[in-house]
Amino acid sequence: SGKPVAIGIHDLALATSQHSLSLTDLADHYGIDPAKFSVGIGQDVMSVLAGDEDIVTMAADATARILERNGTDGIRTLLFATESGIDQSKSAGVYVHKLVGLPATVRVVELKQACYSATAALQFAVGLIARDPSQKVLVVASDVARYDLGSSGESTQGAAAAAMLVQADPAILEVENAAGVFTDDVMDFWRPNYRSTALVDGKGSIKAYLNAIGGAWEDYRAQGGAAFEDFAAICYHQPFTKMATKAHRHLAVLAGGNPTPAEVAADLDETMRYNRLIGNSYTASVYVALASLLEHHDGDLTGARIGLASYGSGSVAEFFGGVVQPGYRERLRGAEHAAMIERRTPLDHTAYEVLHKTTLPEDGREYRTARETTAPFRFAGMQAHQRLYETA
Numbered sequence: 001s002g003k004p005v006a007i008g009i010h011d012l013a014l015a016t017s018q019h020s021l022s023l024t025d026l027a028d029h030y031g032i033d034p035a036k037f038s039v040g041i042g043q044d045v046m047s048v049l050a051g052d053e054d055i056v057t058m059a060a061d062a063t064a065r066i067l068e069r070n071g072t073d074g075i076r077t078l079l080f081a082t083e084s085g086i087d088q089s090k091s092a093g094v095y096v097h098k099l100v101g102l103p104a105t106v107r108v109v110e111l112k113q114a115c116y117s118a119t120a121a122l123q124f125a126v127g128l129i130a131r132d133p134s135q136k137v138l139v140v141a142s143d144v145a146r147y148d149l150g151s152s153g154e155s156t157q158g159a160a161a162a163a164m165l166v167q168a169d170p171a172i173l174e175v176e177n178a179a180g181v182f183t184d185d186v187m188d189f190w191r192p193n194y195r196s197t198a199l200v201d202g203k204g205s206i207k208a209y210l211n212a213i214g215g216a217w218e219d220y221r222a223q224g225g226a227a228f229e230d231f232a233a234i235c236y237h238q239p240f241t242k243m244a245t246k247a248h249r250h251l252a253v254l255a256g257g258n259p260t261p262a263e264v265a266a267d268l269d270e271t272m273r274y275n276r277l278i279g280n281s282y283t284a285s286v287y288v289a290l291a292s293l294l295e296h297h298d299g300d301l302t303g304a305r306i307g308l309a310s311y312g313s314g315s316v317a318e319f320f321g322g323v324v325q326p327g328y329r330e331r332l333r334g335a336e337h338a339a340m341i342e343r344r345t346p347l348d349h350t351a352y353e354v355l356h357k358t359t360l361p362e363d364g365r366e367y368r369t370a371r372e373t374t375a376p377f378r379f380a381g382m383q384a385h386q387r388l389y390e391t392a
């Protein structure tokens with residue numbers, strides 16, 4: 001009864017890897033112009049996981065920091081979004097549930113649709129909270145983007161997790177009701193069960209992304225969503241930041257505009273800072289972009305409408321808007337995230353290649369990983385076909 005409750009993102013924490021690789025070093029190794037990556041792809045550095053890190057350790061790191069600040073009261077659901085699943089049956093979220101000490105009275109499930117599923121998770125969370133506004137939902141997105149050495153996708157690798165506390169009366173972003181969606185069965189990017197790296201039709205994937213985001217945008221408008229000029233900023237899924245600029249121009253043209261490359265770059269700059277330094281983080285990427293915008297914007301965005309444009313190959317896209325909440329700046333974690341990006345150890349190309357080629361046994365053999373990460377949680381190895389995790 002009465003006014004419908006505002007529901008959305010109350011807190012947002014990111015985590016990334018122990019190591020990094022400069023794309024200048026990657027360009028040097030292949031003897032190509034570094035501007036191909038810094039300008040052509042729009043990436044400077046990629047996050048590289050240590051041998052004792054995975055999607056669970058990054059997700060637990062980000063989630064633990066959310067719980068440190070907010071406690072566990074009211075949390076009854078954890079939705080884990082990933083396309084780098086570690087088990088065909090058990091949700092990676094159940095490992096996180098234990099590592100961060102959540103109570104038994106929390107339901108946990110994993111969602112998959114390439115890079116899109118964290119957006120589905122956020123919308124499902126909003127639905128649960130609309131039914132019972134006393135409940136809170138953890139939405140956790142965690143992924144590692146891996147392509148073959150020497151492949152065209154190699155420069156677009158990366159890794160990160162984004163954990164969000166979704167609740168009524170959120171402190172950061174109210175999620176608005178209007179949402180546009182678009183699904184089309186295409187083979188632009190996929191990873192069959194027997195592979196650890198993805199297969200990709202690079203050029204086809206760019207077309208598929210633009211087509212799907214355009215479709216989601218048009219559906220958003222048909223659903224009564226806001227006009228293009230009503231958005232203070234739009235955060236796009238960023239497989240590489242140049243892709244976001246292509247998508248932004250595409251939507252601007254659909255909306256009747258014709259922005260110059262400089263205008264597009266200026267519109268998106270603040271949304272791309274973290275992604276330029278992390279690389280593709282698949283499900284987490286659009287929420288990394290949201291953190292990047294809010295944490296790099298000098299002025300006050302209170303009351304501003306922000307667009308979120310989510311894409312997952314295969315393919316599903318969704319466009320929706322959110323309104324920035326009063327006092328949001330006190331909830332941001334800009335210093336924490338800058339330190340996390342800064343403290344990664346840069347690998348030289350040889351060390352990166354060794355790490356990339358080191359595939360952990362996947363035939364059920366028992367092994368222990370060497371201690372490498374300084375993160376709060378680590379993947380310790382396999383025993384009796386079970387993954388072992390440790391708290392540092």
Ligand code: HMG
Binds near residue numbers: 036041114200205
């Ligand atoms: P490529 O063949 O290495 O690059 O592949 P290219 O030759 O097309 O060059 C890229 C850009 O750099 C071009 O600009 C060049 O002109 C420019 P554009 O025409 O695009 O504007 N360039 C230079 N610029 C300045 N100085 C230079 C220079 N040289 C060239 N010297 C490709 C690029 C993206 C295909 C490759 O990286 C790839 O396959 N990546 C993986 C797939 C991908 O990220 N696709 C994105 C859309 S699909 C998606 O987002 C979903 C995804 O996240 C997964 C999921 O949903 O699960 C991937």
